[in-house]
Amino acid sequence: MSSHFKTLQSKHTGYRIIVILLAAIALVGYGAAHYMELEGHWVTGMNNQVVWGLPHVFAIFLILAASGALNVASISSVFGRSVYKPWSRLSALLAVCLLVGGLIILVLDLGRPERLIVAMTHYNFKSIFAWNIFLYTGFILVVAGYLWTMFERGMNQHSSKVGIFAFAWRFVLTSGTGSIFGFLVARQFYDAAMMVPMFIVLSLVLGTAIFILLSQLLAHWSQQPVLPELLERLVSLLAIFIVLELFLVTVFHFTNLYATEHHGIERFILIDGGMYTFIFWAGQVFLGGVVPAALVFLSTWGRSPQGIKLVAILAIFGAMAQLYVTIIGGQAYPLVLFPGKEVSSTFYDGVVAQYSPSLPELLLGVGGVALAVLLVILATRILPFMPDDRVSRSVS
Amino acid sequence: MNLSSESKQPAKQPDGQRRRLLAGVAGAVSLGSVGGGFSLIELALAKSEDETISSLNRWGLLIDTAKCASGCDACVKGCSTEHNLDGFDRPETDAQWIRKLEVTDRQTGHVSSLPMLCQHCEDPPCVDVCPTGASFRREDGIVLVDKHICIGCRYCVMACPYKARSFVHESLHNQKSYSPRGKGTVESCTLCVHRIDDDRTPACVESCNRDGNGAMVFGDLNDADSQIAQTMRDTPSRQIREDLGLNTGVRYQNL
Numbered sequence: 001m002s003s004h005f006k007t008l009q010s011k012h013t014g015y016r017i018i019v020i021l022l023a024a025i026a027l028v029g030y031g032a033a034h035y036m037e038l039e040g041h042w043v044t045g046m047n048n049q050v051v052w053g054l055p056h057v058f059a060i061f062l063i064l065a066a067s068g069a070l071n072v073a074s075i076s077s078v079f080g081r082s083v084y085k086p087w088s089r090l091s092a093l094l095a096v097c098l099l100v101g102g103l104i105i106l107v108l109d110l111g112r113p114e115r116l117i118v119a120m121t122h123y124n125f126k127s128i129f130a131w132n133i134f135l136y137t138g139f140i141l142v143v144a145g146y147l148w149t150m151f152e153r154g155m156n157q158h159s160s161k162v163g164i165f166a167f168a169w170r171f172v173l174t175s176g177t178g179s180i181f182g183f184l185v186a187r188q189f190y191d192a193a194m195m196v197p198m199f200i201v202l203s204l205v206l207g208t209a210i211f212i213l214l215s216q217l218l219a220h221w222s223q224q225p226v227l228p229e230l231l232e233r234l235v236s237l238l239a240i241f242i243v244l245e246l247f248l249v250t251v252f253h254f255t256n257l258y259a260t261e262h263h264g265i266e267r268f269i270l271i272d273g274g275m276y277t278f279i280f281w282a283g284q285v286f287l288g289g290v291v292p293a294a295l296v297f298l299s300t301w302g303r304s305p306q307g308i309k310l311v312a313i314l315a316i317f318g319a320m321a322q323l324y325v326t327i328i329g330g331q332a333y334p335l336v337l338f339p340g341k342e343v344s345s346t347f348y349d350g351v352v353a354q355y356s357p358s359l360p361e362l363l364l365g366v367g368g369v370a371l372a373v374l375l376v377i378l379a380t381r382i383l384p385f386m387p388d389d390r391v392s393r394s395v396s
Numbered sequence: 397m398n399l400s401s402e403s404k405q406p407a408k409q410p411d412g413q414r415r416r417l418l419a420g421v422a423g424a425v426s427l428g429s430v431g432g433g434f435s436l437i438e439l440a441l442a443k444s445e446d447e448t449i450s451s452l453n454r455w456g457l458l459i460d461t462a463k464c465a466s467g468c469d470a471c472v473k474g475c476s477t478e479h480n481l482d483g484f485d486r487p488e489t490d491a492q493w494i495r496k497l498e499v500t501d502r503q504t505g506h507v508s509s510l511p512m513l514c515q516h517c518e519d520p521p522c523v524d525v526c527p528t529g530a531s532f533r534r535e536d537g538i539v540l541v542d543k544h545i546c547i548g549c550r551y552c553v554m555a556c557p558y559k560a561r562s563f564v565h566e567s568l569h570n571q572k573s574y575s576p577r578g579k580g581t582v583e584s585c586t587l588c589v590h591r592i593d594d595d596r597t598p599a600c601v602e603s604c605n606r607d608g609n610g611a612m613v614f615g616d617l618n619d620a621d622s623q624i625a626q627t628m629r630d631t632p633s634r635q636i637r638e639d640l641g642l643n644t645g646v647r648y649q650n651l
Contacts, residue, residue, distance in 0.1 A: 127527040129526075349495075
């Protein structure tokens with residue numbers, strides 16, 4: 001199928017309102033980060049027990065989504081499915097913009113964000129963070145190259161090869177993100193290689209869900225509806241990813257439950273962790289997992305235009321819940337210094353850490369998401385990322 | 397910086413001048429990055445000029461929990477005074493380089509009291525995960541943070557099995573020139589490296605001996621003649637989280 005592309009030229013009032021709103025949210029997010037930097041992190045909900053808070057949840061959310069958003073382009077280039085091809089440019093654009101949004105949150109949440117140049121010039125190659133700096137910047141370059149092969153007619157022939165390379169790169173990237181937690185030997189909830197496949201599949205869930213929603217929004221503005229056939233395929237894929245993630249989460253917890261040393265953290269997450277237990281069962285498992293999967297597999301409404309949107313929203317909600325439980329819940333559970341013994345101190349040893357997300361953290365996180373979406377919208381206005389079905393149809 | 401050896405070793409003076417010049421240049425470059433404008437490089441050079449920091453030494457602590465009394469916090473006070481760790485009365489975010497732990501055996505009810513601080517591991521997880529190399533281990537086993545290249549990512553706080561690291565959550569004042577600290581960076585026990593390089597014992601050990609129960613011994617684990625090495629050879633001691641295989645420089649007796 002021959003594909004043609006166009007820029008987004010919307011005169012919708014809704015379009016303008018959303019662009020202005022996104023820019024305002026992104027600016028407020030930056031202001032919040034500036035406030036945190038000036039005052040110090042004591043104005044946030046973070047403390048010496050929970051050192052990574054809501055900004056990390058949002059940052060990892062976007063980084064995972066970035067990797068997964070490349071799905072559509074990968075399916076087109078790597079697996080040769082032509083129905084996805086008209087949307088491959090937008091898919092790659094989303095991947096870059098979501099990653100930029102996530103990285104900006106990460107950098108602005110540093111204790112010394114002005115020292116970003118230090119992180120670019122001093123490397124400890126044993127650190128997974130240092131690997132990730134290369135994996136993230138490399139991903140942007142690889143996907144930029146991939147986009148070049150899609151845009152430049154003379155380079156089209158290389159698109160498939162570069163697509164395979166980008167496909168491989170994103171798996172390594174998500175493995176790197178999962179390894180941030182997977183290799184933390186000190187913490188009961190993190191020291192597990194299962195974190196890597198869990199993060200990879202979570203990225204597929206998030207990227208697909210975000211693509212479904214954003215592509216429909218942009219398609220609406222450009223008066224170019226996404227083909228129902230494509231949406232149905234995507235939502236089926238999304239449901240498969242959701243079930244796969246549920247399976248991996250089940251295996252993760254069962255593996256932990258087998259080892260007595262992990263009974264404490266498992267009891268905390270699954271039974272008596274209060275808010276974390278609630279978010280796990282109600283958010284991650286039920287609303288974000290079982291419900292969307294059931295909607296797709298057990299009802300026809302789940303594949304209707306409205307149903308597809310709801311499934312995507314629920315999937316995003318579930319992924320957010322999973323990241324919150326993993327990142328915050330995993331830190332809230334106290335370090336086990338003396339297995340089998342009770343510990344107390346003035347430094348909150350042996351007790352569940354308190355953490356309430358603060359407004360600046362929330363604004364920074366939401367600001368990063370707004371920036372990512374804003375970048376996507378602005379880029380589609382400048383370059384022809386959107387498919388032009390009318391031309392494609394007349395040509396074919 | 398200890399330059400007292402200059403008078404004893406006049407022949408070394410040109411070398412000393414070069415070192416001071418290097419330290420001066422490095423200090424000037426880093427001026428303003430940390431608190432009062434002093435440099436961590438001064439700390440690294442704090443040893444007398446004709447002695448280098450060597451892996452022949454392995455500085456460590458031996459803590460006898462049988463002597464360490466519940467309710468005694470002489471070591472904590474000593475550390476706090478030495479490094480000016482007075483907080484902001486916000487216990488969740490205030491830094492703690494050393495703290496007292498009460499450990500109760502669930503089965504027997506036996507209670508032990510002990511100080512917990514950076515364990516100065518031979519293979520420190522904090523050093524492994526630090527992206528910029530700001531967390532580092534000196535040749536003599538002391539684990540430190542270079543405040544000039546710490547970006548405040550807090551990955552080391554996540555990785556430390558001992559909860560020994562604190563993130564500086566707000567602006568600090570009245571810092572000690574030998575103990576640089578800075579908002580937005582991570583810090584932990586330095587084993588009073590400035591004292592060690594001056595052939596003195598860490599403040600916590602001094603306070604424990606003076607105001608506490610003499611439960612802490614400081615010394616060179618590699619020096620077979622040192623009190624710490626001899627005691628550890630003759631009586632059993634253990635590491636906390638031995639299962640992690642980190643070979644800590646801080647060991648405990650009667651635990």
